[in-house]
Amino acid sequence: MTTPAGSAETNLPQTGPSSFDERRPPEPELLADCVHCGFCLPTCPTYQLWGEEMDSPRGRIYLMDLASKGEIALDGPFTEHIDACLGCMACVTACPSGVQYDRLLESVRPQIERNVPREPGDALFRKAIFALFPYRRRLRLAALPGALYQRLRRIPAVSRMASKLPGRLAAMESLLPPVSVRDAFAGLPVHTPAAGQRRGRVALLSGCVQDVFFHRVNVATVRVLAAEGYDVLVPRGQQCCGALELHAGREDPALTRAKRTIADFEGLAAEYFVTNVAGCGSSMKEYGHLLADDPAWAERAAAFSAKVRDVHEVLAEGEPRASRHPVRGRVAYHDACHLGHAQKVRAQPRAVLRSIPGVELVDLPEAELCCGSAGIYNMIAPDAAAELGARKAENVRSVTPDVIVTANPGCLLQIGKHLGKDIPLLHPVQLLDASIRGVPIPRT
Amino acid sequence: MGLSYAVRREFEYTLSPQDVISDPVRCRAYECDGLTGYRVIPDLVLLPRTAEQVASAVRVCAEHGIPFVARGAGTGLSGGALPVADGVVISLARLKRVLEVDPVNRRAVVEPGVTNLEITKAAAPHGLYYAPDPSSQQVCTIGGNVAENSGGAHCLKYGFTTNHVLSVEVVLADGSVVTLGSDTGEQLGPDLRGTFLGSEGTLGITTKITVRLLRTPESVRTLLADFPSIAAAGDVVSDVVAAGIVPAAVEMMDTLAIEAAEEAVHAGYTVGVPAALVVELDGPTEECDVQFEQVKQICERHGCTRLHIAGSPEERAAIWRGRKAAFAAVGRISPDYFVQDGVVPRTRLAEVLDRIAGMGADAGLRVANVFHAGDGNLHPLVLYSAAAGETERAEKLSGEIAELCVEMGGSLSGEHGIGTDKACSMPKMFTEDDLAVMRRVRGAFDPRGLCNPGKVLPTPRLCGERPGKYKPHPLEESGVIERL
Amino acid sequence: MNAPTDLRTLRTAVLDTSGRLAVAGAGTAAGWGGALEPVDAVLDTTGMRGVIAHNPGDMTVSVRAGTPLRELAAELAPHGQHVAFDAARVAGGATVGGLFATADAGPAALVHGSLRDLVIGVTLVLADGTVASSGGHVIKNVAGYDLAKLVHGSYGTLAVIAEVVLRLHPVPESTATLSVACTLPEAAELAAVVLGGPYEPAALEWAEGTLLIKVDGTERALPARVERLRAAVGGSTAEPDIWERHAALVRGADGRASIRVGVLPSRLPELLGALPRVSTTTAGLGTGVATVTVEPDAVAEAHRLVHEMGGTSALRARPAGTDAPAWGPPPSALGVLRAIKAELDPKGRFGPGRFAPWM
Known part of the structure; x- marks a missing residue:
């Protein structure tokens, strides 16, 4: 008899055909x-909220494995x-084994969208969300003061x-x-020339939500x-x-938009395609992977993704050039999940903020x-999102900052909702902009 | 067969319907812990929110004779939280409040679902910390630490969970609630707290734990040293001990483990060197300085090829990140691996590592070694590929390594526990009488065997009737009895 | 009287006798705990002495339980190693087994705990002659139940301890003690300073008007550390024999009952102030454990007061001819204690009366 020992593989047997369809299963x-x-x-x-194994990354991967082995169906609990x-991909950061949960989730969500009929209310709601948010014009209508409901009904x-x-x-x-x-x-102006000697040329993604609600950013x-x-080209x-x-997980419309974005940018004479939105940056850096199986687009997508940078990556690349005016105060930096976890951009925003004299940078x-924003999450799971938002706000207050900065519109909206208006909530570049121009920092 | 609808309703009534998982798909997420080779789907998973609810749930179990298994974060590596068929899992994940931090008396009172690291985080503002630090400290719960008597990298100097837990509130198998130990750790009669600590969840469920906190040392000095051989690194450890130094930690990694860890966390280890030693000293600055100098000299005397001294808390954290990530990181250099956990007397480290290398070569498998060199606790990681059909060979090798540790006067487990994984190997380390007495102790706490059955102690049903390996009974050795 | 010399003869002695048995070591704690009821035989363990194996490189030693700890210390000293344990009885020749069975401890408990924290393996003989071991020769070991813990503090009621494996520590290169004359409340304040700072005391005891702070370390570093400490709390360097005098106080005096009490360290001064008819006190200000000598008829009241403050109390010396109660109110786990007694010693052979009236 041998002494058994710790096994590091799940060894789940294949008991039936995979519950996933053949289009890019995990x-x-x-x-x-x-x-x-x-x-x-x-x-x-x-997992922090509910303490249930199925709602942890490990549990979700286990369920994916079970579905893949034909043990459980996609509908229902899965x-x-x-x-x-x-x-939020915090698990990707935490994982010592290098599990690519981001890739797994990216392939599983479309499987659900394709194969699991949503209950009518949920389906309607999701349709409405995606009929509104990706459209700058519709968002503008919705954003105008007063009678929101009336205007939204036009969609x-x-x-x-x-x-x-x-x-x-x-x-x-x-x-x-x-x-x-x-x-x-x-x-935004289509072309803004560099001040002084030119370092390079970048093209900016102006975004949809960002451009309507955070045009100032x-x-x-x-x-x-x-x-x-x-x-700067826009x-x-x-x-x-x-x-x-x-x-x-709405893969087809997402890919259509990806291709369009690639087509819009690839011809530009710019070294980098820059975004100031964490969520956009993480998806644009993924285009190459997403379109890898599409012979017409694989190469173009890879070339595009290779040039995508978060604005902080560009700013932190060289020595600061413009002179900064001091901004005195405690600045709390919140890592947007899609910047910190998904793109691993953590040091650069901090370096950019430290380049401002007088800033005392504090971590939360x-x-x-996650603050609970997470794309459309705070609309489809408002309770969980609200709990996370309140928790984030509490953590922000605990460090008594004078300003809080974060590089994603979703986070700005979510934290703002839970924190109230007493602490200015900004994108880091707003703070840097104020410092360079020597003007008071904006309130929003 | 399964539990009846009426029983499920009773649990739902006792807790709340939201706190009882009965859906078979959801229950499957609980079918194994950190040791995935063993799987049993529980009938129900209970998620109580308070200690009272834990006791109420156990009372329902007792009334109906339902076996139950407590579960913390499910990170155990011996299958200690493996569910029982027709039984329930009681998850303590929602009992995660730090109830009190008492800086004056240097102790904290916490619920079992609090993670090991959270205790230190709660204590840190007072300049205090909780000493035992298993590698999984950011995720493993203190309740699980109590069950396993967890150690950690610093236990050579500071001891194990049992040395730092002053009292535990325990729900016994009949649902009654008792406190073992006291505010000072002083005991009235036999040390039941110590008996409970490390009993792997077979004697009851902890619902509240009072731990001792230590003052954060004034100075911490950490070095990472590369050596041309495992033997040279081992000699350093011996000489450090012989010099009367009790390091806070001495950790060794071999070339494969270094490669994996470095690939995972880029902590600044030298890829390709045969052995790396992490030595940490802590204490009053004057002492640390004197002894650290001695350690450096000892390293140099034994042909250290690179000596990296952590110059900042960040560098120290990086060294430890590399060490602590080593287990899981091995997944990066091998599709599959078995984690072994055995102990040998420290003076036999070099010998046992030689033997392991030989056994690995014979089996045609690579073995990575990560270990607590100060206390002889080895973690050989047997690398294999299931796809290439190496599973059985690897499992056999890993098992033989554990047995080798026992043969060398050591133990089957230094910290991962016996659990399900090694229960059937217990006869290799203990006599039938030893085990019978342990069974009698278990019977005193839990006469009906409802509490985490099938763990720690071998049973014929579990292990078959095959006798364990021959080990002379102490009475045989002393000539009292003879065995035919 | 039975006088076994090793595990084999011990087992024979247990099997060859019938009825109730008392276990006796050097007799330094014969009167501790509940008064022994009449027994049919006494097992004298002092013949079971000597080191079985000492591995200096591993810093472990296995000994027969009847070995006096001071004898063991003498054997280990040439290796620069010791058992980091200093109960007051050690000087009186107390055996390793006896010290273990009575859960005794001294000032070093502040850092090293009691023997439960130093014993890594044990071999026991049960009342039915069953021989059982747990633990082993390695410091780190989680295989099986820790039977050693079960007999720590069992006062010979569950099993006879035959052999013990101990982990060893290096003898400090250098050691020094600061003594500060002060009242107990003042000492408590100084203790807070010492424990709140980077001084890492090896012992911290107040005894009869003097706070003793012991520091262990290397020859090179210690003087500076002592100076730093002196700057913080004052006082002067004491002669090494001060600890012998401390131990004598802990051992108590004839005609007095001696009680060991434990309570949250912050409440210790309050408790000690409230105890009636105290004659001498030694108080571990870091551990919360104190030993006081009182008039025998004040013992019951002392148990009650300690219990009210959430503490623990156990009678140590009981003056001849008095019936001071050994124990206060029972612990919540009394049912488990009784069940363990019933499992391991169903006929109630060992140590009758030691836990009266609990069991």
Whole structure:
């Protein structure tokens, strides 16, 4: 008799045909990478909230494995627990075995969208979300002060949802802060020349939600990049990059948007394609992988992704050039999940902030924990999102910052909702912009 | 067969329907812990929110004779939280409050689902910390640490969970609640706290734990040294001990483990060197300085090829990140691996590593070694590929390594526990009488055997009737009895 | 009287006698705990002495339980090693087994705990002659139940301890003690300073108007550390024999009952102030454990007071001819204690009366 010993493989037997369809099912090798060590548990927001194994990365991977081995079906509990994932990718950071949960989730969510019929209310709501958010024009309408409901009803999918599920509209509304008419309709110059000697040329993704609700961040980004020596191109006609849909598993529309974005940018004479939105950056860096099987697009997508940079990556690349005016105060930096976990961009935003004299940079407790925004999550799972938002706000308050900065519009909206208005909440480039221009830091 | 609908309703009534998982798909997420080779689907998973609910749930189990298994974070590597068929899993994941940090008396009172690291985080503002630090400290729970008597990298100097837990509130198998130990650790009669610690969940469920906190040392000095051979690194450990130094930690990694860890976390280890030693000293600055100098000289005397001294807390953290990630990181250099956990007297380390290398070569498998060199606790990682059909060979080799440790005067387990994994190997280390007495102790706590059955102690049903390997009874050795 | 010399003869002695048995070591704690009821035989363990194996490189030693600890210390000293344990009885010739069975400890418990924290293996003989071992010769070991813990503090009621494996520590190169004359409340304040700072005391005891702070270390580093400590708390360097005097106080005096009490360290001064008819006190300000000598008829009241403050109390010396109660209110796990007694010694052979009236 031999002494058995710790096994690091799941050894789940294949008992039937995989429950996934044949279009990019989760790769068995990626599933096998998980050794079930549990190091992901403490950083998983849903495990923190509910303490249930199925709502942890390890549990979700286990369920994926079971589905892949034909042991369980995709509908029912499987879909529920995959849906409950915020996609924050904190587990990817925490995993010592290098499990690519991001890739796994990216292949499983479309499987659910294709193969699991959603209950009618959920389906209506999701349709409404995706009929609104990726569209700058519709968002602008929605953003105008007053009579939100009336305007949203002009969008048929929203109208259908609103007539059946009026309560859900409130959840959507909570994501749309008031914005001035001027900001909502303002555009960015197509070409802004570098100040002083030119370091390079970049093309900026202006984004959909970002451009409507945080136009001021785009303006600051263009100014800062120019001040630091970059020509900034903002291609006209650009549309949503597909991030929201991609992260929700709506693969086909997401890929359509990806191709369009590639086509819009690839011809530009720019060294980098820059975004100031964490979620957009993480999806655009994925295009190469997403379109790898498409012979017409594989090469173009890979070339595009190779040039995508978060704005902080560009700014931290060289020595600061524009002179900075001091900004005195405690600045708390919140790592947006899609920047820190998904793109591993953590040092650069901090370096950029440290380049501002007088800034005392502070980290947040439970920094790895998602704020609950997570793309469309705070609309489809408002309770969990609210708990996480309140927890994040509490952690922010605990370090008594003068300003809090984060590089994702979703996080800005979510944290702002839970933190109230007493602490200015900004994108880091807004702070840098104020420092370079020597003006007081904005309140929003 | 399964539990009846009425029983399920009773649990739902006792807790709340949201706190009882009965859906078979969801229950499957609980079918194994960190040791995935063993799987049993529980009938129900209970997620109580309070100690009272734990006791109530256990009372329902007792009333109906339902076996139950407590589970923390499910990180155990011996199948100690393996569910029982027709039984329930009681998850303590929601009992995660730090109830009290008492800086004056240097102790904390916590619920079992609090992670090991969270205790230290809660204590840190007072300049205190919780000493035992198993490699999984950021995820493993203190309740699980109590069950396994967890150690960690610093246990050579600071001891194990049993040395740092002053009292535990325990729900016994009949649902009654008792406190073992006291605020000072002083005991009234036999040390039941110590008996409970490390009993792997077979004597009851912990619902509240009082731990001792230590003052954060004034100075911590950490070095990472490369050596041309395992033997040279081993000699350093011996000389350090012989010099009367009790390091806070002495960890060794061999070339494969270094490669894996470095690939995973880029902590600054030298890929390709035969052995790396992490030595950490802590204490008053004056002492640390004197002894650290001695350690450096000893390293140099034994042909250290690179001596990296952590110059900042970040560098120290990086060294430890590399060490602590080593297990899981091995997944990067091998599709599959078995984690072994055995102990040998420290002076036999070099010998046992030689033997392991030989056994690995004979089996045609690679073995990576990560170990707590100060206390002789080995973690050989047997690398294999299931796809290439090496599983059986690897499992055999891993088992033989554990037996080798016992033969060399050591133990089957230094910290992962016996659990399900090694229960059937217990006769290799203990006599029938030893085990019978342990069974009698178990019977005193849990006469009906409802609490985590099938773990630690071998049973004929579990292990078959095959006798364990021959080990002379102490009475045989002393000539009292003879065995035919 | 039975006088076994090793495991084999011990087992024979247990099997060859019938009825109730008392286990006796050097007799330094014969009167501790509940008064022994009449027994049919006494097992004298002092013949079971000597080191079985000492592995200096591993810093472990196995000994027969009847070995006096001071004898063991003498054998280990040439290797620069010791058992980091200093109960007051050691000087009186107390055996390893006796010290273990009575859960005794001294000032070094502040850092090293009691013997339960130093014993890594044990071999026991049960009342039915069953021989059982647990643990082993390695410091780190989680295989099986820890039977050693079960007999720690069992006062010879569950099994006879035959052999013990201990982990060893290096004897400190250098050691020094600061003594500060002060009242107990003042000592508590100084103790907070010492424990709150980077001083790492090896022992911290207040005894009859003097706070003793012991520091262990290397020859090169210690003087500076002592200076740093002196700057913080004052006092002067004491002669090494001060600890012998401390031990004598702990051992108590004839005609007095001696009680060991434990309570949260922060409440210790309050408790000691409240205890009636105390004559001498030694108090571990870091551990919360104190030994006091009181008039025999004040023992019951002392148990009650300690219990009210959430502490533990056990009678040590009981003056001849008095019936001071050994124990206060029973612990919540009394049912488990009784069940263990019933499992391991169903006929109630060992140590009758030691835990009266609990069991």
